[in-house]
Amino acid sequence: MNNLNEVTHIDNVKLSEDGKKVIIIDQTKLPNVTEYLTLGSDKDIYDAIFELKVRGAPAIGICAGYGIYVLAQTIKAETFDEFYREFVKYKDYLNSSRPTAVNLSWALNRMEEVVTANKNKTIGEILKLLGDECRAIHEEDIKMCGAISEYGLSLIKDGDGILTHCNAGPLATSRYGTALGPLFLGKERGLNFRVFADETRPLLQGARLTSYELEKAGIDVTLICDNMASIVMKNGWIQACFVGCDRIAANGDAANKIGTSGVAILAKHYGIPFYVLGPTSTIDLNCKTGEDIEIELRDPEEIRNKFYKEPMALKEVKCYNPAFDVTDHNLISGIVTEKGICYAPFEKSIKALFV
Template identity: 80%
Template sequence: MGILKKEENGLENLEKITHVENVKLSEDGKNVIIIDQTKLPNREEYLTLHTAGDLYEAIFELKVRGAPAIGICAGYGIYVLARQIETEDYDRFLEEFRKYKEYLDSSRPTAVNLSWALNRMENVVTSHSDLPVSKILKLLEQESRMIQEEDIRMCRAISEFGLSLIHDGDGVLTHCNAGPLATSQYGTALGPLFLGKERGMNFKVFADETRPLLQGARLTSHELAKSGIDVTLICDNMASLVMKNGWIQACFVGCDRVAANGDTANKIGTSGVAILAKHYGIPLYVLGPSSTIDLNCASGEDITIELRDADEIKTKFYEEPMALPEVKCYNPAFDVTDHTLITAIVTEEGICYPPFTDSLAEVFRKKRS
């Protein structure tokens, strides 16, 4: 794949970035293979995941991250684990399957794609109770592959819709990472930029570093730079200044869960970007597949926010601690952007505008039809 070769440049490298195989099922179907995103951009290392513990750790430790990529990994992962259930008795198989499902589902509470993919795989098992377990396993493999194939199509459609919202030469601010590493191909929030580049368009992108885990610095700026897209990395607290300078014409962010009213959970700091964009009259677009929309969640008040370890703030990227051991830390992984701050939500079914209670519901009416 070679996405880290420094001598490569231009459009030939763009395809390597947009079509990176960051999550895949091994040829024999016994393992999930992922790029360890915690090692990027300095090292490209692959991990082979086989046990429930391997899969849980990979998701929890953000070795695989990005809502769609987590869902794809979960789909493949639960299939790999299902193969390890040594019984032909359906009731026993279902019992063991659900244990694995509940365990994986507990790894990250905020990203809805995790539970969405696991529920989808469970539905394959429960809706085919009349079949032998061996046949159910084949259907599970098909479904897991379908989850990824659908994500590829959705990201391409999102990229097309998102590209219609910006113009050649625009300045775009991003937060966190919603590129190919977080999905399958092209990405969501970064997808329009890659697609535009393919078509000869040029953008000036300002990428928030996205503290404390630096997904913008380590992943977004890496993907954009290696693709030949003009990217400038900034600290999170510099977003206001670049907006004030008139360098930003649109903000593109991803999403981990969208409530029925349009409130959106995304990486911590997104809400602040939205508030600044509103102040400076800059449109803020949320881009994500319909699988991140949770119509059972009425508003952002109902979204569980994952709290992570204090050492991610104090020690993770430092040779020495940046705070005393006794200093308390508050480390939420996500925040919720109020729907009133969002200009539009871009899905594979089209661009949803306020009122989001109507336009998001219409997305699912389209899918059902």
Template identity: 60%
Template sequence: MTEEKSIMDYETVALDDTEHALVIIDQTKLPGRTELLHLKTQKEIWVAINTLAVRGAPAIGDAAAIGIYLAAREIETDDYEEFLRRFREAKAYLDSSRPTAVNLSWALNRMEQVVLQAKGKPLAEIKQMLHDEAVKIKDEDIWICSKIGEYGLTLVKKGDGLLTHCNAGQLATAKYGTATAPMYLGHQKGYGFHVFCDETRPQLQGARLTSYELSASGLDVTLICDNMASSVMKNGWVQAVFVGCDRVAANGDAANKIGTSGVAILAKYYGIPFYVCAPTSTIDFATPTGAGIKIEQRPPEEVTEMWYKERMAPKGIKVYNPAFDVTDHSLITAIVTEYGIARAPYDVSLQEIRRKCGR
């Protein structure tokens, strides 16, 4: 009898070299159904990113790198300048799919540098270099998450209760996740964590994704509504909060899924450390503060209709549905990166991280 595959047995993002396709788990179908999408066109990839079929800042970066490589494969010309022009058109198109997660533009810019630095080489060779760079970006993602897990684990102790918001797990990265990486590593070492997952309205990433993948891995997990976080903190059940992020400003302000700043305020009130897990690719040194981070506005139907059998709000009601909010750096205990742990003052410590990673 064939053993049923766990969600953890699937790759979140993959390149199929035989089909020349980006392969992703359609996260809009989880946890009810595991469906793999084989995306070959730029339109398909753009829609997948925009509709959150693939989501999470690192996974979006991985998908974008593969996507722009696939676009480059289809450019038929022997002229470098024409190739570059059409490459940049595809890059701008993919970059327009979501505005807040900096990994999207970071990965696309990194792929563009491959083209620019390879000027003078045969275009077939440049396309192969783009292939190799896309694979490298994904492989680096796995290493990055592993290191974040190691650093994050030094901040907690055995038996701790941990709270997380949204999904910064394996489903948001190539493997391990960012905010969940210390949880997975601690679980492997027998730390006996108990994890509380905020459901994360309105997309329910905590309910549908985080609680799903953590429980599938054998962790002790409790799902709570977003407005229950204060209660579990007050009860003394949470010793640390770990969240991911989509963009970190140079001063340490961090944009993450809507509701994160509220969790940070609660943690501050109850004296609970609040940790942001951030690959250095999410640190935007060109943006001085969180005020400069563009916040994506999502369709109102996500609030009024999505996940409900019947509409749960009156027709015509105005809806405010920002996908992210910005947590002020003063509420963040530390920012955990693959090159170490940054603490206040962040304008100094993040620059030190920048020197370590060579950015």
């Protein structure tokens, strides 16, 4: 039986009751198996992020906040300098796991600021403050997702067809999600949408996660291959495109899962509004444009072998496997944040969010 509340309030990342471990749903096992992992070591947490067991920019940030808190508790030190030196080692190690999603470094930097701002306190007091901070990061994300969902819902109406790419629902965030949040919120209020989910090659986040979340919530979802987006747009079945984001530059260029920029180009051609939804924590004002965003390159075997019983290409064939691409701000109709919707010129509207 479909259960909207069960989907929107899933505990995909949380701290154990004793505060010593991070508990996550292993997203690589979905949709067929729901398995929780308990992470306690630096390698466990690093691997969970790198191997996409936890994924989605906000969820990565939440996991990183909890993770560095868990690791900080294992540090054996008598002085602040000793503690801080080990803390930074853990922080830098976790931060190296994935380069594109800004929430990873944002959360880790925020946790480090707690340490440096309280150097005159005891290590025990610092640990208490770190515990408070990582929990605050999670609670703030829940509130941000709710606000984003409200703003996003204002852009669509009952019966609309929505196309989405990759996964930006509760599994990738907390509670309602970002790009999928308006759809879940609308469902709660009696609205019905027809959602077309790109499968999102090569890791199939749209097939494995987005269609899973929407189907479980009782929302009309149709799974399509990535190269079918054009025909469903041409057929008149799409009234808006909603996608998440992993990093937004100061000019409005947005990095998201590979294939997103192609969807935006198609939407522009067919006159369909294309919206990027994400919290202000994904905005990186230090990145002037998308050219400044580092794009993660992943193992070519994800293209050649993953999800196949046998390789689908000869081992000698080269594979190019960028995890993300950057959508030019000129293709984006609006950027939906928890503080409101930004419209062009994005340099001004984004800057206004932080005044």
